[in-house]
Amino acid sequence: MIDILLSLLILTGAIFTFIGSLGLARLQDFYTRLHGPTKATTLGVGCLLIASALYFSVREEGVSLHEVLVTLFLFITAPVSAHLLGKAALHLKVKSLAPTPAQDADAPSDPA
Amino acid sequence: MLSTVIPIAYALVSLAFLMSFWRLLRGPDAPDRILALDTLYVNTIALLVLLGIHLGSAIYFEAALLIAMMGFVGTIALCKYLLRGDIIE
Numbered sequence: 001m002i003d004i005l006l007s008l009l010i011l012t013g014a015i016f017t018f019i020g021s022l023g024l025a026r027l028q029d030f031y032t033r034l035h036g037p038t039k040a041t042t043l044g045v046g047c048l049l050i051a052s053a054l055y056f057s058v059r060e061e062g063v064s065l066h067e068v069l070v071t072l073f074l075f076i077t078a079p080v081s082a083h084l085l086g087k088a089a090l091h092l093k094v095k096s097l098a099p100t101p102a103q104d105a106d107a108p109s110d111p112a
Numbered sequence: 113m114l115s116t117v118i119p120i121a122y123a124l125v126s127l128a129f130l131m132s133f134w135r136l137l138r139g140p141d142a143p144d145r146i147l148a149l150d151t152l153y154v155n156t157i158a159l160l161v162l163l164g165i166h167l168g169s170a171i172y173f174e175a176a177l178l179i180a181m182m183g184f185v186g187t188i189a190l191c192k193y194l195l196r197g198d199i200i201e
Contacts, residue, residue: 003113006114007113010118010165011120011121013121017154020128021151022128025132025135030143030147033144041128041151041154041158044158045157045158051161055165066177070157070161073184074157080188081191084187084191085147088142092141092142092143094141095140095141
């Protein structure tokens with residue numbers, strides 16, 4: 001029973017990690033590429049870490065809490081780094097398929 | 113059950129590695145490359161966790177925790193450099 005749950009969690013985690021990197025490799029511009037790794041990959045690694053916590057809690061005496069530490073850290077840091085990356089891209093005026101807020105702000109001020 | 117799932121998971125995470133690396137080499141702008149580096153370290157954590165389950169050893173978490181912290185600091189430092197042209201002002 002626990003084996004099936006573990007296998008399901010590991011498979012889900014690996015598939016989400018894969019989808020995150022697929023998005024990073026295949027999507028069109030930087031702002032869409034930002035979505036893949038920051039959401040799908042974080043969820044995938046979260047699933048893998050939960051699977052690992054479950055595995056070591058069942059196998060050994062007591063609850064294994066190392067993984068929760070890594071999970072918490074990743075879930076806190078992923079949005080922060082994504083925010084800073086987006087800010088850096090806006091600052092550098094990276095090419096975008098859709099109008100970005102910075103370009104919208106620039107547009108009215110140009111004729112004036 | 114686990115012995116069939118873990119190799120599949122290894123293969124998927126390794127493919128994810130290769131695609132992130134491709135973006136790291138190709139990425140047209142600097143933020144793309146930083147994002148690829150960020151993804152690479154998260155993939156490394158996934159691989160280390162899988163290795164820990166496969167080999168039944170809890171030692172790999174210390175490495176995963178260190179990589180998580182150092183990777184975050186690295187990403188923030190590179191972003192700050194792009195934003196300000198300087199890391200510590």
